[in-house]
Amino acid sequence: MIRDLRATHSMTQQDLADRIGVTRQTIIAIQSDKYSPSLEVAFRIATVFAIPLEQVFQYQPSSPAKKTR
Template structure:
């Protein structure tokens, strides 16, 4: 799998994700298709992708399973990003 780039971190957190890139590499899976597979609305997927919402741990695992990849390939954490400057 090619190297993927991260999206921005959710507000106030150091969590980033690669969901959009993973969807693209999964035969251009739509946000709606991913939402149906993990049991949430398309709007929730949009919010997670944009870093506006941090998923629960359970939801994060469901997303990783859809892409058959370790959770730390989908999500990453930078503790320095969540500290105030």
């Protein structure tokens, strides 16, 4: 989603990183689902694109852990 938003706004990873105060590597990790941003960073991203947070990020609960005996 962030990649698409950046493309729509003609924004590089570095542009977004600079605007929200993180490194380009952080943007890469968020885009590739290797890192979940803090709530503050998530809000900053949504604010940059002027859209609600839930349009940028959606919570996907992981499946419950199986109990072993």
